[in-house]
Amino acid sequence: MPAIEMPSSHPSATSDSFEKELADLLRTRTRLMLWVVLVVASIAIVAYTLVLKEQPVLGGGMTSWLQPAKFVHVGSLAIALAITYAFSCSARGFQLLAFWVVAFNMVLAIVLGAVRLPTDIPYLVATLTLFLYAAFIPSPARYTVILGALAVVTFLLAAVMTYAFHPGAQEFWAAQGGTAKLQYHLVDGFIGLGIMAIVAYTVSRTLYSLRKTVHQAKRLGNYYIDEELGSGGMGQVFRARHALIRRPTAVKVMQPAGEQEQAAISRFEREVQLTATLTHPNSITIYDFGRTPDQRFYYVMEFLQGLDLQDLVKRFGPVPAPRSVFILTQACGALNEAHARGIVHRDIKPSNIFLTQRGGLYDFVKVLDFGLAKDVRAEDAAELTKTGVAVGTPRYISPEAVKGESLDGRSDLYCLGAVAYWMLTGRPPFDAKSSIELLVDHVKAIPTPPSQVSELEVPPELDEIVMTCLEKRPEDRFPTAGALDSALDSVSLGSRWSQEQAHEWWELHGLADVLTTGVDAAPTDETGLSNKGISRFIFEP
Numbered sequence: 001m002p003a004i005e006m007p008s009s010h011p012s013a014t015s016d017s018f019e020k021e022l023a024d025l026l027r028t029r030t031r032l033m034l035w036v037v038l039v040v041a042s043i044a045i046v047a048y049t050l051v052l053k054e055q056p057v058l059g060g061g062m063t064s065w066l067q068p069a070k071f072v073h074v075g076s077l078a079i080a081l082a083i084t085y086a087f088s089c090s091a092r093g094f095q096l097l098a099f100w101v102v103a104f105n106m107v108l109a110i111v112l113g114a115v116r117l118p119t120d121i122p123y124l125v126a127t128l129t130l131f132l133y134a135a136f137i138p139s140p141a142r143y144t145v146i147l148g149a150l151a152v153v154t155f156l157l158a159a160v161m162t163y164a165f166h167p168g169a170q171e172f173w174a175a176q177g178g179t180a181k182l183q184y185h186l187v188d189g190f191i192g193l194g195i196m197a198i199v200a201y202t203v204s205r206t207l208y209s210l211r212k213t214v215h216q217a218k219r220l221g222n223y224y225i226d227e228e229l230g231s232g233g234m235g236q237v238f239r240a241r242h243a244l245i246r247r248p249t250a251v252k253v254m255q256p257a258g259e260q261e262q263a264a265i266s267r268f269e270r271e272v273q274l275t276a277t278l279t280h281p282n283s284i285t286i287y288d289f290g291r292t293p294d295q296r297f298y299y300v301m302e303f304l305q306g307l308d309l310q311d312l313v314k315r316f317g318p319v320p321a322p323r324s325v326f327i328l329t330q331a332c333g334a335l336n337e338a339h340a341r342g343i344v345h346r347d348i349k350p351s352n353i354f355l356t357q358r359g360g361l362y363d364f365v366k367v368l369d370f371g372l373a374k375d376v377r378a379e380d381a382a383e384l385t386k387t388g389v390a391v392g393t394p395r396y397i398s399p400e401a402v403k404g405e406s407l408d409g410r411s412d413l414y415c416l417g418a419v420a421y422w423m424l425t426g427r428p429p430f431d432a433k434s435s436i437e438l439l440v441d442h443v444k445a446i447p448t449p450p451s452q453v454s455e456l457e458v459p460p461e462l463d464e465i466v467m468t469c470l471e472k473r474p475e476d477r478f479p480t481a482g483a484l485d486s487a488l489d490s491v492s493l494g495s496r497w498s499q500e501q502a503h504e505w506w507e508l509h510g511l512a513d514v515l516t517t518g519v520d521a522a523p524t525d526e527t528g529l530s531n532k533g534i535s536r537f538i539f540e541p
Contacts, residue, residue, distance in 0.1 A: 023089065025138060029138075030094050030097060038081065041073045045071065045074065073108060076104055076105060077101065080101040083097060095143065099143050102137075103146075103147060106125065106129045106154075114155075115166060123192060123193070126155060127193065130147060131203070133147060134200035134201070141208065145201055147197075148196070149197070151197065152193045152197065159189070163182060223240045226238070237253075239303065249300050249303050250301045251300050252301065253297075254297040269297055272289045274343050277341060278334070280333055280334045280336075282364075283334040284304075304366060308351045308353060308355070310350035310351040311351075312423075316509070318425055319424065321456065322493045324424055325488050325491055328420055329485055331365055331419075332485040335413075335481040336485065339481055344408060346412070347369065349396040350423075352368045353365060354366040361499060362503045396422075396428065398442070399443045403443065408474070410478070413469050413484055414471075414477060417465075417470045421447065424466070425450045429441075429470060461490065461492060465488060465491070468487075469484065
């Protein structure tokens, strides 16, 4: 994911989202750390008790209070682990829990190690504990400083107190070389632990700062980036959420290249401006837009759960006439508003007709990706799209778009007729293998009526409507999306597709939960099939 950063006008939102992310990470790492240490400590106790027995120590055996002390390690770890499962802690809560558990067990290990001897055990335990804590538990560097100071002080006190009060300690050090050897041991431990404390502080501060930096890099204005969903054409797609209201959103970020940079940015901004003017419920909703510090343009859209018509037909076969009419009627509504505003979509295709659920309504259509949209009334339209250049998708492009002619709303109706053909038959109107052949077919060939191709029954009126949409000359098609909508409404279907049937279909195929539970989304590939499950996000393929 690229480093995307925008200054937030809500510092508290930034802090809150970072705390939530940190709490989730700390919960996982704290539990993992406690489990690992608990298992290792338990194995060590069993090994010492059953296999190695108790090794002799100064004075000939451990004092009575030291015998059960080793089990305090296991008890403290088990209690801390239970707390992580029983309570939902904040990031600070998990940091404090990990700190106190590590501090307690480190002090206890140093004390027991100093009493038992050999004398390098507490040194090794403290250094290893400091480093692992700093590298594994993300927390403010001051926590590591406190642990380092605690380790040094405890080590010195434990060694001195052991020498002063432990039976046989003076004899041990006398055998090692006297008090000079003890002093050397104290200085060596002090320097070694001091160096490790500095290293641990540096590691902790660096990693914690990097985590904050990464978090900030994953923000765009008031939107927090969760993950990249895909990329294609001129942009990248990210799943995101609003930092304050937590609304799931989708962010499309411009990634221009070379000489086309300025033209691409102009086209990207125009896409947002055009789409943002649309208010029809069946059009994709634009929430926000802006620029990154490196001047890459981005915009924020509603996040959709469901599947597109490309995926629907690929997975489940041709769509019955009543349901096809239901879907086409909604698409007509979105296009009718766009055309009334002088906006031509120019890339209507199955993967840009998306089925989702809104307000309890199933099979709710969203017309996606106005990435090739053009305001035919704008004076500067010619500057954004060169005359004579075909735009669209070869399997669903209109004849006039192939020839690079001026386009109006009737071009979208041709594409929508090709989409209807796909729904009813499970194949596009023309299925040549090469793009050139497809373009030629759209200009010259007459498609076979869907009723002669489909395995399902296609009413004669619907058959005629589809063929009218696929007329080569724009003047021979329906004049407006509203006229097409009226024609669809007059089709004799026997029974209309109802919300009960739509809900039953999603339930029958086990897909109803996808519309409400926020399953991870993924962009479709060139065939329109989703790369992860059936949930898809919008990006320009």
